[in-house]
Amino acid sequence: AQSVTQPDIHITVSEGASLELRCNYSYGATPYLFWYVQSPGQGLQLLLKYFSGDTLVQGIKGFEAEFKRSQSSFNLRKPSVHWSDAAEYFCAVDNDYGGSQGNLIFGKGTKLSVKP
Amino acid sequence: DVKVTQSSRYLVKRTGEKVFLECVQDMDHENMFWYRQDPGLGLRLIYFSYDVKMKEKGDIPEGYSVSREKKERFSLILESASTNQTSMYLCASSPPGGGNTIYFGEGSWLTVV
Numbered sequence: 280a281q282s283v284t285q286p287d288i289h290i291t292v293s294e295g296a297s298l299e300l301r302c303n304y305s306y307g308a309t310p311y312l313f314w315y316v317q318s319p320g321q322g323l324q325l326l327l328k329y330f331s332g333d334t335l336v337q338g339i340k341g342f343e344a345e346f347k348r349s350q351s352s353f354n355l356r357k358p359s360v361h362w363s364d365a366a367e368y369f370c371a372v373d374n375d376y377g378g379s380q381g382n383l384i385f386g387k388g389t390k391l392s393v394k395p
Numbered sequence: 396d397v398k399v400t401q402s403s404r405y406l407v408k409r410t411g412e413k414v415f416l417e418c419v420q421d422m423d424h425e426n427m428f429w430y431r432q433d434p435g436l437g438l439r440l441i442y443f444s445y446d447v448k449m450k451e452k453g454d455i456p457e458g459y460s461v462s463r464e465k466k467e468r469f470s471l472i473l474e475s476a477s478t479n480q481t482s483m484y485l486c487a488s489s490p491p492g493g494g495n496t497i498y499f500g501e502g503s504w505l506t507v508v
Contacts, residue, residue, distance in 0.1 A: 288435070311494040322399070322485055322499035323438075330494055369437065373493045382428060382453070383497060387437035 281306045281372050285386035292360050293394045300355040300389050302370030311373035312353040313383065314344055318366045326368075329353065340364070365393045397422045399500035401486050407506045414473040416503050418486030424498075425491040427469035429453075429461065432483040432502070441484075444469055445491060476507045 282305040292298050304310060311330055315323040327338025334346040344355045353370060367390045371383040402417040420427065426445050430438040430453075440453030442461040450461050458480060462470045469488075473480055486500040 313496075315499075320502070322501045323487075323497075324499070325496050328494070328496065382426075382440055382443050385430075385438040387435060 281310065281384050283370050283372050283384055283386040285368075285370055285389050287389045288387070289390045289392070291392040291394060294362050295359050298355075298357045298360045298364070298391070300368050300370075300391070302353045302355065302386060303351050304353065304370075304372045305351065306372060309348065312344075312346060313371040313373075314338065314342070314353075314355050315369045315371060315385075316340075316366050317369065317388075323369060326355070360391075360393055362393045362395065365391055367391070397424075397488075397498040399486055399488055399498050401484075401500040401503045403503050404501065405504045407508060408473075408476050410477060410507055412473075412476050412507075414476045414505065414507075416471040416473075416484055416486070416505070418469045418471070418500060419467050420469075420486075420488040420498070421467065422488065422498070423466065424488035425466070426489045426495075426497075427463065428487040428489075428497065429459075429469065429471045430485040430487065431455065432485055438485065441471065473505075476505075478507050481505060481507045 284303045313328045314326040370386040399420045428443040429441040444463045460472045484503045487497045489495045489497040
């Protein structure tokens with residue numbers, strides 16, 4: 280069965296510093312991969328997604344993610360963090376590539392705090 | 396913009412009560428989902444539906460049921476609420492098939508006392 284691991288529960292970075300959030304997945308083939316963001320008290324919003332092709336994916340709000348098949352990873356990056364990026368970030372994998380009905384398996388999330 | 400609306404943001408219910416959480420989407424999506432979110436556990440799928448009157452169990456269906464009588468509406472039902480069902484509940488919708496963006500509502504905070 281597919282699974283998603285986000286090794287970091289909580290990360291604190293200074294405003295203006297670079298950010299990398301880690302995500303590892305377990306799946307036999309190339310999966311559909313997603314990153315979502317959740318601001319406090321809100322629902323989740325899609326940042327970016329990967330299906331195939333170019334392994335570097337650009338998303339909204341200046342985020343990007345790189346798919347590395349050899350490492351089964353899909354890490355999220357941002358070159359310069361803004362205070363408004365403080366939120367919880369979830370990596371997700373499609374539950375059944377090919378035969379999927381569209382439901383996702385989510386990681387447990389990484390909470391990002393931003394220091395002034 | 397896609398809009399997924401959860402009618403109740405905050406609810407407080409008593410143990411044993413029957414609870415209805417309502418969700419409506421305005422994008423004619425075939426798929427609809429109910430997730431439960433708890434600190435440190437991420438999002439866990441309770442039920443999903445890929446068509447009217449169709450439903451599939453997710454990872455944690457025990458204690459819950461769902462109803463989808465119309466395409467735009469997906470209801471989560473707690474037949475007899477218990478304190479361990481205190482949680483944030485998220486409704487979502489998407490087009491059919493794999494790889495599509497799932498759109499989330501803002502969530503319903505349920506406290507069972």
